[in-house]
Amino acid sequence: MKRLRPLLLLGMSLNAQAQVEEQLQYQYYDVTIATGESLRQALSQASTIRQNGQVYHAYTRWDVTWNYWWQEARDGRCRLTLSRTRLSAQVTLPRLGGGDARQRQRFAQYLQALREHELGHYRIGQAAAADIDAALLATAESPSCSELQRHANQRANAVLQRHVERERDYDRDTGHGRSQGAWLAE
Structure with missing residues:
Protein backbone atom coordinates (compact mmCIF):
# COMPACT_ATOMS: atom_id res chain seq x y z
CA MET A 1 0.00 0.00 0.00
CA LYS A 2 1.37 3.41 -0.90
CA ARG A 3 1.21 6.02 1.88
CA LEU A 4 0.20 9.51 0.97
CA ARG A 5 1.07 12.49 3.14
CA PRO A 6 0.51 15.93 1.65
CA LEU A 7 1.82 18.88 3.65
CA LEU A 8 0.58 22.35 2.84
CA LEU A 9 2.30 25.62 3.80
CA LEU A 10 1.79 29.25 2.76
CA GLY A 11 4.06 32.00 1.53
CA MET A 12 6.52 30.52 -0.97
CA SER A 13 8.04 32.10 -4.09
CA LEU A 14 6.04 33.05 -7.18
CA ASN A 15 7.76 30.63 -9.60
CA ALA A 16 6.69 26.99 -9.25
CA GLN A 17 9.58 24.65 -8.49
CA ALA A 18 9.86 20.90 -8.20
CA GLN A 19 12.05 18.50 -6.32
CA VAL A 20 12.09 14.69 -6.50
CA GLU A 21 14.14 12.73 -3.97
CA GLU A 22 14.85 9.01 -4.25
CA GLN A 23 16.06 6.41 -1.80
CA LEU A 24 16.69 2.75 -2.67
CA GLN A 25 17.70 0.17 -0.08
CA TYR A 26 18.43 -3.53 -0.41
CA GLN A 27 17.43 -6.13 2.16
CA TYR A 28 18.46 -9.78 2.06
CA TYR A 29 17.25 -13.03 3.51
CA ASP A 30 19.58 -16.02 3.89
CA VAL A 31 19.14 -19.28 2.00
CA THR A 32 20.94 -22.50 2.91
CA ILE A 33 20.66 -25.56 0.68
CA ALA A 34 20.41 -28.90 2.46
CA THR A 35 21.88 -32.03 0.90
CA GLY A 36 19.57 -33.32 -1.82
CA GLU A 37 17.48 -30.14 -1.84
CA SER A 38 16.96 -28.17 -5.04
CA LEU A 39 17.76 -24.49 -5.28
CA ARG A 40 14.09 -23.73 -5.86
CA GLN A 41 13.04 -25.69 -2.78
CA ALA A 42 15.63 -23.97 -0.60
CA LEU A 43 14.62 -20.50 -1.84
CA SER A 44 10.92 -21.17 -1.39
CA GLN A 45 11.45 -22.48 2.13
CA ALA A 46 13.71 -19.58 3.17
CA SER A 47 11.76 -16.77 1.52
CA THR A 48 10.12 -14.28 3.82
CA ILE A 49 7.93 -13.00 0.97
CA ARG A 50 4.42 -14.40 0.92
CA GLN A 51 1.36 -12.83 -0.66
CA ASN A 52 -2.05 -14.27 -1.38
CA GLY A 53 -0.88 -17.79 -0.56
CA GLN A 54 2.12 -17.60 -2.91
CA VAL A 55 5.82 -17.54 -2.14
CA TYR A 56 8.08 -15.12 -4.01
CA HIS A 57 11.87 -15.09 -4.03
CA ALA A 58 12.21 -11.30 -4.37
CA TYR A 59 10.08 -8.24 -3.83
CA THR A 60 10.22 -4.49 -4.34
CA ARG A 61 8.14 -2.18 -2.21
CA TRP A 62 8.02 1.48 -3.15
CA ASP A 63 6.29 4.39 -1.54
CA VAL A 64 5.72 7.85 -2.99
CA THR A 65 4.93 10.77 -0.73
CA TRP A 66 4.53 14.39 -1.69
CA ASN A 67 4.49 17.81 -0.12
CA TYR A 68 3.54 21.06 -1.76
CA TRP A 69 3.33 24.68 -0.89
CA TRP A 70 1.10 27.40 -2.30
CA GLN A 71 0.60 31.12 -2.37
CA GLU A 72 -2.72 32.78 -1.75
CA ALA A 73 -3.54 36.04 -3.53
CA ARG A 74 -5.44 38.87 -1.81
CA ASP A 75 -8.64 37.87 -3.62
CA GLY A 76 -8.36 34.29 -2.26
CA ARG A 77 -7.10 32.69 -5.47
CA CYS A 78 -4.44 30.11 -4.79
CA ARG A 79 -1.64 28.58 -6.81
CA LEU A 93 16.56 -10.47 -2.46
CA PRO A 94 17.93 -13.87 -1.39
CA ARG A 95 21.53 -14.45 -0.30
CA LEU A 96 22.87 -17.99 -0.79
CA GLY A 97 25.00 -19.85 1.70
CA GLY A 98 26.35 -23.28 0.77
CA GLY A 99 25.37 -25.38 -2.19
CA ASP A 100 27.63 -27.01 -4.72
CA ALA A 101 29.42 -25.19 -7.55
CA ARG A 102 26.58 -25.83 -10.03
CA GLN A 103 23.95 -24.52 -7.59
CA ARG A 104 26.01 -21.42 -6.79
CA GLN A 105 26.47 -20.70 -10.50
CA ARG A 106 22.76 -21.18 -11.20
CA PHE A 107 21.91 -19.02 -8.20
CA ALA A 108 24.17 -16.21 -9.47
CA GLN A 109 22.36 -16.25 -12.84
CA TYR A 110 18.97 -16.39 -11.17
CA LEU A 111 19.84 -13.58 -8.75
CA GLN A 112 20.93 -11.35 -11.64
CA ALA A 113 17.58 -11.92 -13.38
CA LEU A 114 15.66 -11.38 -10.11
CA ARG A 115 17.52 -8.13 -9.47
CA GLU A 116 16.81 -6.88 -12.99
CA HIS A 117 13.12 -7.72 -12.62
CA GLU A 118 12.92 -5.96 -9.26
CA LEU A 119 14.69 -2.89 -10.65
CA GLY A 120 11.89 -2.78 -13.22
CA HIS A 121 9.49 -2.31 -10.30
CA TYR A 122 11.74 0.42 -8.93
CA ARG A 123 11.78 2.19 -12.30
CA ILE A 124 7.97 2.23 -12.22
CA GLY A 125 8.19 3.87 -8.80
CA GLN A 126 10.65 6.43 -10.21
CA ALA A 127 8.24 7.22 -13.03
CA ALA A 128 5.39 7.54 -10.54
CA ALA A 129 7.34 10.04 -8.43
CA ALA A 130 8.36 12.13 -11.46
CA ASP A 131 4.84 12.08 -12.91
CA ILE A 132 3.27 13.01 -9.57
CA ASP A 133 5.65 15.92 -9.19
CA ALA A 134 4.87 17.12 -12.73
CA ALA A 135 1.12 16.73 -12.11
CA LEU A 136 1.35 18.77 -8.93
CA LEU A 137 3.20 21.59 -10.65
CA ALA A 138 0.67 21.57 -13.49
CA THR A 139 -2.24 22.02 -11.08
CA ALA A 140 -4.13 25.07 -12.24
CA GLU A 141 -4.71 28.09 -10.05
CA SER A 142 -7.84 27.63 -7.96
CA PRO A 143 -10.43 30.04 -6.54
CA SER A 144 -9.39 28.94 -3.03
CA CYS A 145 -6.54 27.13 -1.33
CA SER A 146 -8.83 24.34 -0.13
CA GLU A 147 -9.88 23.74 -3.73
CA LEU A 148 -6.24 23.79 -4.83
CA GLN A 149 -5.42 21.20 -2.19
CA ARG A 150 -8.27 18.98 -3.33
CA HIS A 151 -7.28 19.24 -7.01
CA ALA A 152 -3.58 18.66 -6.35
CA ASN A 153 -4.23 15.55 -4.27
CA GLN A 154 -6.74 14.18 -6.78
CA ARG A 155 -4.19 14.62 -9.57
CA ALA A 156 -1.40 13.00 -7.58
CA ASN A 157 -3.57 10.08 -6.46
CA ALA A 158 -4.74 9.45 -10.05
CA VAL A 159 -1.13 9.33 -11.24
CA LEU A 160 -0.20 7.01 -8.38
CA GLN A 161 -3.06 4.65 -9.22
CA ARG A 162 -2.00 4.48 -12.89
CA HIS A 163 1.50 3.42 -11.83
CA VAL A 164 0.19 0.83 -9.37
CA GLU A 165 -1.77 -0.65 -12.28
CA ARG A 166 1.32 -0.41 -14.49
CA GLU A 167 3.22 -2.41 -11.90
CA ARG A 168 0.55 -5.15 -11.93
CA ASP A 169 0.74 -5.21 -15.74
CA TYR A 170 4.54 -5.49 -15.54
CA ASP A 171 4.29 -8.60 -13.35
CA ARG A 172 1.58 -10.08 -15.55
CA ASP A 173 3.48 -9.36 -18.77
CA THR A 174 6.78 -10.77 -17.47
CA GLY A 175 5.22 -13.68 -15.55
CA HIS A 176 6.68 -12.16 -12.37
CA GLY A 177 10.09 -12.11 -14.05
CA ARG A 178 9.91 -15.50 -15.72
CA SER A 179 10.31 -14.02 -19.22
CA GLN A 180 13.37 -12.14 -17.93
CA GLY A 181 15.12 -15.32 -16.76
CA ALA A 182 13.95 -15.16 -13.14
CA TRP A 183 12.70 -18.73 -13.08
CA LEU A 184 13.92 -21.98 -11.58
CA ALA A 185 12.55 -25.19 -13.07
CA GLU A 186 14.19 -27.48 -10.52
Whole structure:
Protein backbone atom coordinates (compact mmCIF):
# COMPACT_ATOMS: atom_id res chain seq x y z
CA MET A 1 0.00 0.00 0.00
CA LYS A 2 1.37 3.41 -0.90
CA ARG A 3 1.21 6.02 1.88
CA LEU A 4 0.20 9.51 0.97
CA ARG A 5 1.07 12.49 3.14
CA PRO A 6 0.51 15.93 1.65
CA LEU A 7 1.82 18.88 3.65
CA LEU A 8 0.58 22.35 2.84
CA LEU A 9 2.30 25.62 3.80
CA LEU A 10 1.79 29.25 2.76
CA GLY A 11 4.06 32.00 1.53
CA MET A 12 6.52 30.52 -0.97
CA SER A 13 8.04 32.10 -4.09
CA LEU A 14 6.04 33.05 -7.18
CA ASN A 15 7.76 30.63 -9.60
CA ALA A 16 6.69 26.99 -9.25
CA GLN A 17 9.58 24.65 -8.49
CA ALA A 18 9.86 20.90 -8.20
CA GLN A 19 12.05 18.50 -6.32
CA VAL A 20 12.09 14.69 -6.50
CA GLU A 21 14.14 12.73 -3.97
CA GLU A 22 14.85 9.01 -4.25
CA GLN A 23 16.06 6.41 -1.80
CA LEU A 24 16.69 2.75 -2.67
CA GLN A 25 17.70 0.17 -0.08
CA TYR A 26 18.43 -3.53 -0.41
CA GLN A 27 17.43 -6.13 2.16
CA TYR A 28 18.46 -9.78 2.06
CA TYR A 29 17.25 -13.03 3.51
CA ASP A 30 19.58 -16.02 3.89
CA VAL A 31 19.14 -19.28 2.00
CA THR A 32 20.94 -22.50 2.91
CA ILE A 33 20.66 -25.56 0.68
CA ALA A 34 20.41 -28.90 2.46
CA THR A 35 21.88 -32.03 0.90
CA GLY A 36 19.57 -33.32 -1.82
CA GLU A 37 17.48 -30.14 -1.84
CA SER A 38 16.96 -28.17 -5.04
CA LEU A 39 17.76 -24.49 -5.28
CA ARG A 40 14.09 -23.73 -5.86
CA GLN A 41 13.04 -25.69 -2.78
CA ALA A 42 15.63 -23.97 -0.60
CA LEU A 43 14.62 -20.50 -1.84
CA SER A 44 10.92 -21.17 -1.39
CA GLN A 45 11.45 -22.48 2.13
CA ALA A 46 13.71 -19.58 3.17
CA SER A 47 11.76 -16.77 1.52
CA THR A 48 10.12 -14.28 3.82
CA ILE A 49 7.93 -13.00 0.97
CA ARG A 50 4.42 -14.40 0.92
CA GLN A 51 1.36 -12.83 -0.66
CA ASN A 52 -2.05 -14.27 -1.38
CA GLY A 53 -0.88 -17.79 -0.56
CA GLN A 54 2.12 -17.60 -2.91
CA VAL A 55 5.82 -17.54 -2.14
CA TYR A 56 8.08 -15.12 -4.01
CA HIS A 57 11.87 -15.09 -4.03
CA ALA A 58 12.21 -11.30 -4.37
CA TYR A 59 10.08 -8.24 -3.83
CA THR A 60 10.22 -4.49 -4.34
CA ARG A 61 8.14 -2.18 -2.21
CA TRP A 62 8.02 1.48 -3.15
CA ASP A 63 6.29 4.39 -1.54
CA VAL A 64 5.72 7.85 -2.99
CA THR A 65 4.93 10.77 -0.73
CA TRP A 66 4.53 14.39 -1.69
CA ASN A 67 4.49 17.81 -0.12
CA TYR A 68 3.54 21.06 -1.76
CA TRP A 69 3.33 24.68 -0.89
CA TRP A 70 1.10 27.40 -2.30
CA GLN A 71 0.60 31.12 -2.37
CA GLU A 72 -2.72 32.78 -1.75
CA ALA A 73 -3.54 36.04 -3.53
CA ARG A 74 -5.44 38.87 -1.81
CA ASP A 75 -8.64 37.87 -3.62
CA GLY A 76 -8.36 34.29 -2.26
CA ARG A 77 -7.10 32.69 -5.47
CA CYS A 78 -4.44 30.11 -4.79
CA ARG A 79 -1.64 28.58 -6.81
CA LEU A 80 0.94 25.94 -6.12
CA THR A 81 4.50 27.30 -5.91
CA LEU A 82 6.67 24.38 -4.81
CA SER A 83 6.42 20.61 -4.66
CA ARG A 84 8.67 17.97 -3.18
CA THR A 85 8.05 14.35 -4.03
CA ARG A 86 9.87 11.46 -2.36
CA LEU A 87 10.32 7.91 -3.54
CA SER A 88 11.55 5.38 -1.02
CA ALA A 89 11.98 1.80 -2.11
CA GLN A 90 13.22 -1.44 -0.66
CA VAL A 91 14.28 -4.43 -2.74
CA THR A 92 14.35 -7.77 -0.94
CA LEU A 93 16.56 -10.47 -2.46
CA PRO A 94 17.93 -13.87 -1.39
CA ARG A 95 21.53 -14.45 -0.30
CA LEU A 96 22.87 -17.99 -0.79
CA GLY A 97 25.00 -19.85 1.70
CA GLY A 98 26.35 -23.28 0.77
CA GLY A 99 25.37 -25.38 -2.19
CA ASP A 100 27.63 -27.01 -4.72
CA ALA A 101 29.42 -25.19 -7.55
CA ARG A 102 26.58 -25.83 -10.03
CA GLN A 103 23.95 -24.52 -7.59
CA ARG A 104 26.01 -21.42 -6.79
CA GLN A 105 26.47 -20.70 -10.50
CA ARG A 106 22.76 -21.18 -11.20
CA PHE A 107 21.91 -19.02 -8.20
CA ALA A 108 24.17 -16.21 -9.47
CA GLN A 109 22.36 -16.25 -12.84
CA TYR A 110 18.97 -16.39 -11.17
CA LEU A 111 19.84 -13.58 -8.75
CA GLN A 112 20.93 -11.35 -11.64
CA ALA A 113 17.58 -11.92 -13.38
CA LEU A 114 15.66 -11.38 -10.11
CA ARG A 115 17.52 -8.13 -9.47
CA GLU A 116 16.81 -6.88 -12.99
CA HIS A 117 13.12 -7.72 -12.62
CA GLU A 118 12.92 -5.96 -9.26
CA LEU A 119 14.69 -2.89 -10.65
CA GLY A 120 11.89 -2.78 -13.22
CA HIS A 121 9.49 -2.31 -10.30
CA TYR A 122 11.74 0.42 -8.93
CA ARG A 123 11.78 2.19 -12.30
CA ILE A 124 7.97 2.23 -12.22
CA GLY A 125 8.19 3.87 -8.80
CA GLN A 126 10.65 6.43 -10.21
CA ALA A 127 8.24 7.22 -13.03
CA ALA A 128 5.39 7.54 -10.54
CA ALA A 129 7.34 10.04 -8.43
CA ALA A 130 8.36 12.13 -11.46
CA ASP A 131 4.84 12.08 -12.91
CA ILE A 132 3.27 13.01 -9.57
CA ASP A 133 5.65 15.92 -9.19
CA ALA A 134 4.87 17.12 -12.73
CA ALA A 135 1.12 16.73 -12.11
CA LEU A 136 1.35 18.77 -8.93
CA LEU A 137 3.20 21.59 -10.65
CA ALA A 138 0.67 21.57 -13.49
CA THR A 139 -2.24 22.02 -11.08
CA ALA A 140 -4.13 25.07 -12.24
CA GLU A 141 -4.71 28.09 -10.05
CA SER A 142 -7.84 27.63 -7.96
CA PRO A 143 -10.43 30.04 -6.54
CA SER A 144 -9.39 28.94 -3.03
CA CYS A 145 -6.54 27.13 -1.33
CA SER A 146 -8.83 24.34 -0.13
CA GLU A 147 -9.88 23.74 -3.73
CA LEU A 148 -6.24 23.79 -4.83
CA GLN A 149 -5.42 21.20 -2.19
CA ARG A 150 -8.27 18.98 -3.33
CA HIS A 151 -7.28 19.24 -7.01
CA ALA A 152 -3.58 18.66 -6.35
CA ASN A 153 -4.23 15.55 -4.27
CA GLN A 154 -6.74 14.18 -6.78
CA ARG A 155 -4.19 14.62 -9.57
CA ALA A 156 -1.40 13.00 -7.58
CA ASN A 157 -3.57 10.08 -6.46
CA ALA A 158 -4.74 9.45 -10.05
CA VAL A 159 -1.13 9.33 -11.24
CA LEU A 160 -0.20 7.01 -8.38
CA GLN A 161 -3.06 4.65 -9.22
CA ARG A 162 -2.00 4.48 -12.89
CA HIS A 163 1.50 3.42 -11.83
CA VAL A 164 0.19 0.83 -9.37
CA GLU A 165 -1.77 -0.65 -12.28
CA ARG A 166 1.32 -0.41 -14.49
CA GLU A 167 3.22 -2.41 -11.90
CA ARG A 168 0.55 -5.15 -11.93
CA ASP A 169 0.74 -5.21 -15.74
CA TYR A 170 4.54 -5.49 -15.54
CA ASP A 171 4.29 -8.60 -13.35
CA ARG A 172 1.58 -10.08 -15.55
CA ASP A 173 3.48 -9.36 -18.77
CA THR A 174 6.78 -10.77 -17.47
CA GLY A 175 5.22 -13.68 -15.55
CA HIS A 176 6.68 -12.16 -12.37
CA GLY A 177 10.09 -12.11 -14.05
CA ARG A 178 9.91 -15.50 -15.72
CA SER A 179 10.31 -14.02 -19.22
CA GLN A 180 13.37 -12.14 -17.93
CA GLY A 181 15.12 -15.32 -16.76
CA ALA A 182 13.95 -15.16 -13.14
CA TRP A 183 12.70 -18.73 -13.08
CA LEU A 184 13.92 -21.98 -11.58
CA ALA A 185 12.55 -25.19 -13.07
CA GLU A 186 14.19 -27.48 -10.52
